[in-house]
Amino acid sequence: MPAPTRRDRLRAETLDEIKTVSLSQLREVGAAQLSLRAVAAALGMSPAGLYRYFDSRDALLTALITDAFDRLADAVERARDADPAADVADRLFAALAAYRRWAVEHPQEFGLIYGTPVPGYAAPPDGPTSVATRRVGGAFAPLFVEAWQQGRLRQPDEIAPDPALARYAAELHPGLPPAVAAAVLGVWTRLHGLVVFEAFGHLRWLGHDTAALAEQQLLLLLAEIGLRPGSGAG
Amino acid sequence: MPAPTRRDRLRAETLDEIKTVSLSQLREVGAAQLSLRAVAAALGMSPAGLYRYFDSRDALLTALITDAFDRLADAVERARDADPAADVADRLFAALAAYRRWAVEHPQEFGLIYGTPVPGYAAPPDGPTSVATRRVGGAFAPLFVEAWQQGRLRQPDEIAPDPALARYAAELHPGLPPAVAAAVLGVWTRLHGLVVFEAFGHLRWLGHDTAALAEQQLLLLLAEIGLRPGSGAG
DNA sequence: TCGCGATGTAAACACCGTTCGCTGCTTGGT
DNA sequence: ACCAAGCAGCGAACGGTGTTTACATCGCGA
Known part of the structure; x- marks a missing residue:
């Protein structure tokens, strides 16, 4: 098991951030209204960037x-x-x-x-x-x-x-x-x-x-x- | 209570048709994926036409x-x-x-x-x-x-x-x-x-x-x- | 240092609900 | 019988969505 590199750490942090922001959005507006674009905006990211972490909106929801x-x-x-x-x-x-x-x-x-x-x-x-x-x-x-x-x-x-x-x-x-x-x-x-x-x-x-x-x-x-x-x- | 005019009858029929088609779509794809445009297409109608019968997608869902x-x-x-x-x-x-x-x-x-x-x-x-x-x-x-x-x-x-x-x-x-x-x-x-x-x-x-x-x-x-x-x- | 893979972006695509202005047709009253 | 009013329906557009693609950039192992 190799030591986690700097990039690995950043990735894990970003992934956590995405889930945190998504969760708070979920609590506010519900699962049906959860918007990838809104999550991305709250993270200061472009919507497409999320796809480096989740294959689809459903995948994100599954994680949640x-x-x-x-x-x-x-x-x-x-x-x-x-x-x-x-x-x-x-x-x-x-x-x-x-x-x-x-x-x-x-x-x-x-x-x-x-x-x-x-x-x-x-x-x-x-x-x-x-x-x-x-x-x-x-x-x-x-x-x-x-x-x-x-x-x-x-x-x-x-x-x-x-x-x-x-x-x-x-x-x-x-x-x-x-x-x-x-x-x-x-x-x-x-x-x-x-x-x-x-x-x-x-x-x-x-x-x-x-x-x-x-x-x-x-x-x-x-x-x-x-x-x-x-x-x-x- | 006035006799239902021809237009009233047509309207009631269309309203029924909309609900019938929507219901069958609901059964196929679920409420979340129910699409007004698809319902309209199945009826041979334009999407905007549906708004003569329901104020919004939510109103249609409420009826269902x-x-x-x-x-x-x-x-x-x-x-x-x-x-x-x-x-x-x-x-x-x-x-x-x-x-x-x-x-x-x-x-x-x-x-x-x-x-x-x-x-x-x-x-x-x-x-x-x-x-x-x-x-x-x-x-x-x-x-x-x-x-x-x-x-x-x-x-x-x-x-x-x-x-x-x-x-x-x-x-x-x-x-x-x-x-x-x-x-x-x-x-x-x-x-x-x-x-x-x-x-x-x-x-x-x-x-x-x-x-x-x-x-x-x-x-x-x-x-x-x-x-x-x-x-x-x- | 080089090269590669991972990260992120902008632009575009297809679809969505919804609104607006317009065309006909049905209707009730004259 | 005709006419004005209202209703049904349409096409086009707007702002939103998830997702894909091509391209830049950066971190890391060799």
Whole structure:
């Protein structure tokens, strides 16, 4: 591994600058209105110069997407591990709340990663976005495994065997029952529905402050799998 | 009310044609890539001509949005009322499944109405999109009221009082407990999370056929409020 | 020091949404 | 039956976009 030359360093800096400026533009005007020419102008560059760093506007957006995914996953993991000694129910609640909080505070970035997909485009299963998606889900999973190991995970009476679910369970933890994997998926998707509605403004007709409502829903979500935060060991 | 003149009829027909062509373009290339010039060309019109029917591209998209909302609500209501004599649990399952099915079969339209919002734009509370949103939610609500009246709705032990929730409950049915309103909102948002993930391809890493998984999740969703479809009166 | 590849630029291309001024045609009233 | 008014539609243009191309310039390894 050769020492990074001066030019390499400059290139890395410029690349970072481009992403920083693009991100701030994204936050202001949204992904749809993000303009390469405006980004270039803010950098004091010509529009064509950007093409030395990104093949296309889509490539730039893809980079922003994976970065945003990472920040979301970071936020969740940080909340999850803030108090490692806390009860697993409290840690899971903190993780869910962090997911919601990040989305509400960064609606543009959340929309970028979880919003309307481009019709023709299918993310390659090994591509950066797929990896990042699984990382977010993976941030929740250990807590479910832990709660299951403690015998505190309420599981549905019957669960039809599903190959995809079985594969996912095995991937999460050896010997993990598919029902636990279903719980991970279930809580994640349900959390996501609430968060999407709130972050995208589809709950605004309910009232301006939906934070209390959201927290209530999160508690109900956990109660359904038998976990009750804030009660020592609920 | 004067009889519609010939010009009125032609105008209505053209307006319909514009929306039809736009919709098919939307389904092909997505909302972001929908081009007025392409729509005009497909109609054998000049681009400027479209402006006699819609003030702007956004106005056209708004019309498409409200139409899509209506079709979604139609699909849900049709499934709900397909067998009015059926048990309420079965009818609710049918309604939820219709919501999912419509989204999966029309991802572009679903994305249009529930996807990434425009950053500056806030839908006016009395605007057509807000009305349409509530109509979709309103399609589910009567079933919850019915199940509650039959005493078959499992309610969470405790539910913190929330003014927005209380207002919503009163709006749905006089004397309805806020907990039931919370159930409506809860089931709706959770269903939505599952559907968004599936329709937007965020579950594709799980496997290609997520239909079985989705149906399973719907059943779990209903089980959580005490309803079990397909069992006479579960 | 030379030469090459990387960096950046200006100009152009094709497309976009939108506006403006104009031509006909439909319509309601005389 | 005719005429003025309004509506539908058009071509041309404007300012914007992403992207490509040909050309200059600079940093670096040989």
